[in-house]
Amino acid sequence: MFYSGYVALVGKPNAGKSSLVNALVGEKVAIISRKPQTTRDNILGIYNREDCQIVFVDTPGVHHSKNSLDKSMMKNVRSAIAGVDLVLYLIDGTTMPDEEEVDYIQHLSCEKMIVRTKIDLKGQKPFESDLEVSSKTGENLDLIIDKIKGYLSEHEKPFYIYPPDYYTDKSVKFIIAEEIRENALNNLEREIPHGVAVEIIRFDEREDIVYIDADIVCEQESHKGIIIGKGGSLLKKIGMNVRGFAENLLDKKVMLKLFVKVEKDWRNKPQKIKNLGY
Numbered sequence: 001m002f003y004s005g006y007v008a009l010v011g012k013p014n015a016g017k018s019s020l021v022n023a024l025v026g027e028k029v030a031i032i033s034r035k036p037q038t039t040r041d042n043i044l045g046i047y048n049r050e051d052c053q054i055v056f057v058d059t060p061g062v063h064h065s066k067n068s069l070d071k072s073m074m075k076n077v078r079s080a081i082a083g084v085d086l087v088l089y090l091i092d093g094t095t096m097p098d099e100e101e102v103d104y105i106q107h108l109s110c111e112k113m114i115v116r117t118k119i120d121l122k123g124q125k126p127f128e129s130d131l132e133v134s135s136k137t138g139e140n141l142d143l144i145i146d147k148i149k150g151y152l153s154e155h156e157k158p159f160y161i162y163p164p165d166y167y168t169d170k171s172v173k174f175i176i177a178e179e180i181r182e183n184a185l186n187n188l189e190r191e192i193p194h195g196v197a198v199e200i201i202r203f204d205e206r207e208d209i210v211y212i213d214a215d216i217v218c219e220q221e222s223h224k225g226i227i228i229g230k231g232g233s234l235l236k237k238i239g240m241n242v243r244g245f246a247e248n249l250l251d252k253k254v255m256l257k258l259f260v261k262v263e264k265d266w267r268n269k270p271q272k273i274k275n276l277g278y
């Protein structure tokens with residue numbers, strides 16, 4: 001028997017959704033950071049095996065909407081939930097779900113499982129779950145796949161939704177833009193990370209080299225200097241990390257140029273940013 005279908009990962013910011021998708025798929029499809037609200041788009045991570053294809057939908061963390069970017073993120077979550085066979089609702093095992101969250105889960109009118117995440121960490125809190133996992137140690141990842149299969153459609157013959165060599169729906173350009181954003185997030189503090197977006201302004205793939213130019217967009221002139229760093233140090237660091245990542249991904253030499261651009265209040269006009277997946 002062959003099993004296939006869609007499974008959305010939903011939960012508060014920082015619950016560990018993107019980490020779990022990457023761990024299950026075995027590839028880095030989504031960026032991860034300690035800061036809440038890292039993921040902004042629905043990103044597919046496709047798990048392929050001889051007997052199943054599971055399309056995981058990573059979603060932005062559920063939180064209160066303030067600006068247009070937040071609202072479009074929450075729309076992404078709703079649309080993800082609407083079209084799937086199962087929702088995995090993730091809760092960080094070291095936190096307790098609050099009333100609002102319990103209410104949200106109860107009102108999800110779809111097949112769902114509550115997943116306790118980060119079980120490798122000390123200080124686990126006493127709430128009930130259907131499954132417990134650690135993306136860090138890989139504990140129970142096989143068990144999750146087995147449990148999920150019970151919710152998918154069964155086919156006599158292999159039935160692939162995506163070609164079996166695909167592991168995401170996102171383009172290389174998107175993945176590299178996100179990698180730049182992840183490196184920026186992990187090196188910035190306070191409000192700045194939430195106001196960062198990345199635009200790829202040139203992606204020129206030649207036979208043995210790829211030229212990539214990208215803008216790191218921020219909201220204020222004062223943030224620009226911080227992102228560039230003393231003598232360009234932070235921009236250089238981000239550039240080096242991302243170049244290594246991109247060369248690995250593309251299996252070619254990469255020439256990467258990064259610029260920093262100010263776009264005031266872009267979170268209220270996200271359509272101003274190129275290449276964002278919404």
Ligand SMILES: Nc1nc2c(ncn2[C@@H]2O[C@H](COP(=O)(O)OP(=O)(O)OP(=O)(O)O)[C@@H](O)[C@H]2O)c(=O)[nH]1
Binds near residue numbers: 013018035037137
């Ligand atoms: N120790 C440990 N840390 C984890 C685990 N899973 C995730 N983390 C950490 O938790 C933080 C948040 O992880 P993400 O995967 O980005 O969380 P998310 O739910 O996708 O967050 P948003 O995209 O902001 O909604 C990161 O610092 C991860 O390294 C785990 O199994 N064990």
Ligand SMILES: [Mg+2]
Binds near residue numbers: 017018019031032038
């Ligand atoms: Mg995420």
